[in-house]
Amino acid sequence: MTAAQWWRGAVGYEVYLRSFADGDGDGVGDLPGLLSRLDHLAELGVDAVWITPFYPSPMRDHGYDVADYRGVDPVFGSDTDLDACVARAHELGLRVVVDLVPNHSSSDHPWFRAARSSRSSAYRDYYVWRDPAPGGGPPNNWVAHFGGSGWTFDAATGQYWLHLFLPEQPDLNWANPAVRDEFDAIIAFWLDRGVDGFRIDVAHGLVKHDDLPDNPVAAQPDAVELGAVVSTWETLEHRYDVDQPAVLDVYRRWRAITAPRDAVLLGEVYLLDPARLRRYLAGDGLDLAFWFAPLHVPWDAQRLRRVLADGAGLPAGRVAWVSGSHDRSRAVSRFGGGAVGRARALALSTLLLGMPGAAFLYQGEELGLSDGAIAAADAQDPIAVREGALARTRDVCRTPLPWAPGPGFGFTTAERPWLPFGARTDADTVAVQRDDPGSMLHRYRRLLAVRRDTPELRAAPLDWLTDAGPVVAYRRGDAIVAANCGDAAATLALPAGAWTVAFASRADAEGGDAGDEFPLAPAEAVILRRRSG
Numbered sequence: 113m114t115a116a117q118w119w120r121g122a123v124g125y126e127v128y129l130r131s132f133a134d135g136d137g138d139g140v141g142d143l144p145g146l147l148s149r150l151d152h153l154a155e156l157g158v159d160a161v162w163i164t165p166f167y168p169s170p171m172r173d174h175g176y177d178v179a180d181y182r183g184v185d186p187v188f189g190s191d192t193d194l195d196a197c198v199a200r201a202h203e204l205g206l207r208v209v210v211d212l213v214p215n216h217s218s219s220d221h222p223w224f225r226a227a228r229s230s231r232s233s234a235y236r237d238y239y240v241w242r243d244p245a246p247g248g249g250p251p252n253n254w255v256a257h258f259g260g261s262g263w264t265f266d267a268a269t270g271q272y273w274l275h276l277f278l279p280e281q282p283d284l285n286w287a288n289p290a291v292r293d294e295f296d297a298i299i300a301f302w303l304d305r306g307v308d309g310f311r312i313d314v315a316h317g318l319v320k321h322d323d324l325p326d327n328p329v330a331a332q333p334d335a336v337e338l339g340a341v342v343s344t345w346e347t348l349e350h351r352y353d354v355d356q357p358a359v360l361d362v363y364r365r366w367r368a369i370t371a372p373r374d375a376v377l378l379g380e381v382y383l384l385d386p387a388r389l390r391r392y393l394a395g396d397g398l399d400l401a402f403w404f405a406p407l408h409v410p411w412d413a414q415r416l417r418r419v420l421a422d423g424a425g426l427p428a429g430r431v432a433w434v435s436g437s438h439d440r441s442r443a444v445s446r447f448g449g450g451a452v453g454r455a456r457a458l459a460l461s462t463l464l465l466g467m468p469g470a471a472f473l474y475q476g477e478e479l480g481l482s483d484g485a486i487a488a489a490d491a492q493d494p495i496a497v498r499e500g501a502l503a504r505t506r507d508v509c510r511t512p513l514p515w516a517p518g519p520g521f522g523f524t525t526a527e528r529p530w531l532p533f534g535a536r537t538d539a540d541t542v543a544v545q546r547d548d549p550g551s552m553l554h555r556y557r558r559l560l561a562v563r564r565d566t567p568e569l570r571a572a573p574l575d576w577l578t579d580a581g582p583v584v585a586y587r588r589g590d591a592i593v594a595a596n597c598g599d600a601a602a603t604l605a606l607p608a609g610a611w612t613v614a615f616a617s618r619a620d621a622e623g624g625d626a627g628d629e630f631p632l633a634p635a636e637a638v639i640l641r642r643r644s645g
């Protein structure tokens with residue numbers, strides 16, 4: 113494993129640790145559980161695993177509230193368990209990417225406890241504190257992602273602290289050089305532990321405008337266009353609280369530490385405007401950034417073409433394509449659920465995996481999982497519990513992974529997992545799908561294998577074969593990737609040459625020769641290769 117910039121063209125897999133596999137029977141996924149199931153990832157054929165936060169945490173945001181950046185929370189296991197996972201992953205040829213949460217810590221972090229204890233604490237300036245506005249109340253109009261004001265008042269010291277997420281997730285002050293030094297050391301610490309890179313949480317955050325001006329009210333909230341419920345967050349235009357150009361200085365500095373060790377900086381830059389995202393990928397910025405637009409696109413050929421083209425227009429090889437995450441309804445459900453939703457989700461994955469750059473699968477995509485149904489009484493996500501926004505809850509995509517039929521679905525031996533399974537059937541499980549050559553699991557395995565065996569998909573330039581109509585299709589040298597994103601049968605006129613079907617979303621369609629006009633059923637996707645000679 114010595115290839116420089118190992119992440120170029122790699123396929124990663126997001127492990128949402130709490131819901132992956134429970135090794136000790138307490139109902140919560142953990143590192144021993146992950147260790148016991150790493151073979152599944154190797155068999156699937158991914159190159160890397162990204163593990164969501166395992167650090168000590170009061171779990172107000174399920175680990176994205178870190179109380180110690182160098183430890184392992186006992187609910188997830190021990191330092192030894194983590195080292196064992198890294199070692200085993202490496203044996204299996206898998207790189208390990210850990211989650212770094214630098215925008216905010218937990219309010220239980222010793223830095224914040226000290227900061228809050230007194231205005232004169234040496235740690236006060238690790239966070240963003242301000243006096244009340246002249247007439248009283250919060251210093252500006254900023255709001256939090258999970259609802260309410262972005263400021264909470266500390267009566268003891270008479271100032272507000274800033275939090276773009278929960279009050280228990282105080283924002284760190286990146287204008288303070290001491291904070292920068294702390295994270296340099298944290299990054300070096302994990303590199304010494306053998307990890308291969310970092311997924312950077314809220315990578316467009318961190319730096320705020322120095323003067324903390326009010327944000328303008330949003331003219332037309334993005335969410336309206338996307339058909340989602342408008343959250344408090346979307347009522348403002350985020351001009352001064354996120355996406356400040358100076359955040360790039362932080363990544364340049366980190367890159368000087370990670371690049372010599374061939375470790376990746378992969379940003380969760382949640383910006384759906386490619387022009388804004390592009391700045392993070394210029395020169396010595398981030399190595400990779402997720403392109404999240406495919407998580408927000410309806411099943412519509414023209415819109416799909418647009419988000420693919422926008423992503424393909426970003427700096428070459430520096431996009432990480434995704435169609436799901438632990439923060440968003442699963443693609444199968446977004447596209448209508450059932451067999452139709454599954455076919456569409458696989459077609460989207462095919463289109464994404466043919467694109468230049470890296471790609472990540474979110475756990476359960478390889479099984480064709482839909483969202484898990486969660487009753488209000490079982491809600492865990494702070495968006496549901498605190499903001500009361502059940503329609504936007506992230507619990508539905510976080511239900512435990514079903515490994516095998518039976519009580520606990522092979523995920524846990526506990527009577528109840530931390531979050532219900534959400535109406536899974538035996539057919540959803542890894543064990544059943546492994547034995548069924550027609551299953552989603554086998555389709556994803558095959559898709560990854562064809563991607564791996566098709567060097568053009570890493571190197572060749574991209575040419576669009578359609579710019580209208582239901583078939584979305586592009587060519588990468590001697591390979592063609594196509595999907596029918598309409599509701600009726602359609603055909604794709606193939607360029608001259610003898611093409612064979614290397615991958616098909618319908619297993620029985622693989623291996624044959626393709627004629628000049630290639631027929632595609634609704635939601636069918638293929639990768640064709642040109643026969644040599």
Ligand code: GLC
Pocket residue numbers: 173176177213277313314380438439
């Ligand atoms: C990111 C994470 C999300 C978390 C938030 C705050 O968006 O993916 O799960 O709640 O950051 O850390």
